[in-house]
Amino acid sequence: MSITHTVVFSLAHQPGSGEEAEFLQTARDTLSAIPGVHEFTVRRQVSTFSSLGFQFSMVFDDHPAYTAYNDHPAHVRFVENRWKPEVTEFQEFDFIEA
Template sequence: MSFTHVVTFAWAQDSDAARDPAVVDGIAAALRAFVDEADLAGLRSWTCGRDAGLATGNADFAVVAVFDDVDAYTAYRDHPEHRRIIDEQIAHRVGGRSAVQFAG
């Protein structure tokens, strides 16, 4: 059994993330560095990226992570570096957010 976390963001229209792919690339780099450097026990896989632009109405950015269990997800979610990146680089740029977590 595993536990999967999926989150998508739509950047606020007036945000620099909506206008400048380099800003989004910086966010992705910060998240990747966090995942690479943190000791995240129970993390099976993790990826993130910008929408490919193949359909209208899609979110702009997504993160997908698979964990051993809910406890591993919670440790990731609450990790201080993860919270810092969200607070400093993501939250003020988001116009819409959707997330789901599921076991399976």
């Protein structure tokens, strides 16, 4: 059963800044290249009901593919070197078909 992994988050960077754009592009390039990742998207929040400004979404074929992504060295490096220092708040949601 496929898993849709999403994370909504805010960045420490100024909206529209080069740092913001560079973070999003690095995430797109790094995370979408990890084996097992399908349908990787980056979305910007437009609602005024949430302070979380962005969303990453991706699909995995099954739980082993999702686990392999979480353990992949590129993902671990991205989390340690970029996510933790640059993301100020986030929520993670993982979905399967109901």
